[in-house]
Amino acid sequence: MRTALDARTSTGYGNRARRGFHGELDVQTALAAAQTAARLRDAAAVGEKISGPATRRALIGAASIPAFEGALTTPKAAAKFLVRDGLVLFDNPDSFLICAFKRDTALCDPDPGAAAPNQFACQLGCGNAIRTDSHAQAAREHADRLDAKAALVPQPLGDRIRRTAGRFRALADAHDSAAQSAEVAIS
Known part of the structure; x- marks a missing residue:
């Protein structure tokens, strides 16, 4: 609001x-x-x-x-x-x-x-x-939902939706490679 x-x-x-x-x-x-x-x-x-x-x-x-x-x-x-x-x-x-x-x-x-x-x-x-790890997991789940949707639409639109899903997976992968515990992050 x-x-x-x-x-x-x-x-x-x-x-x-x-x-x-x-x-x-x-x-x-x-x-x-x-x-x-x-x-x-x-x-x-x-x-x-x-x-x-x-x-x-x-x-x-x-x-x-x-x-x-x-x-x-x-x-x-x-x-x-x-x-x-x-x-x-x-x-x-x-x-x-x-x-x-x-x-x-x-x-x-x-x-x-x-x-x-x-x-x-x-x-x-x-x-x-x-x-957080929860955000990364939610991004992956969203990417999976997008992939399922992409399978149901015409190819050009489906390709675009799959690229978007790939960006969400890349976001989650970037989190996984850079994530650290709170103790390490604060020190």
Whole structure:
């Protein structure tokens, strides 16, 4: 919703107090980011390996967030949480990664002052990306589904779908070759 309802197009929509709907978006975004950090922390604790240019920053961000025990209740507290540039983690299941969002290095072209990435514009090679073994496995499963779909369509379209599946497998293979445990990544 944050990407679809950016401040330029929805200022004043569903206005609540001074911040309107965007205050509620901050709360929901902060909750989702806290849950993403908890999942990364749990995955690292059970031995999942992690890869990507932002691995160290993401692990530090996940460790610095207290265990999720409830909800951030105010838009002000949520906004304060979201300005921790580089330490707030956003799950992007469509791109099979977690974004340790840092505006200055984001390739998704976020607005100046954005508190979250533009998940619809996620780019390969972004310095904010990390992947876990679970992301790599999900990318392989997606590639398998694409291959099954490619078998059911005409050849030119099927070839294009198979190339896309190959890119997802290459992404998972790159993770496998670069992945390391959390202890190694932080040291």
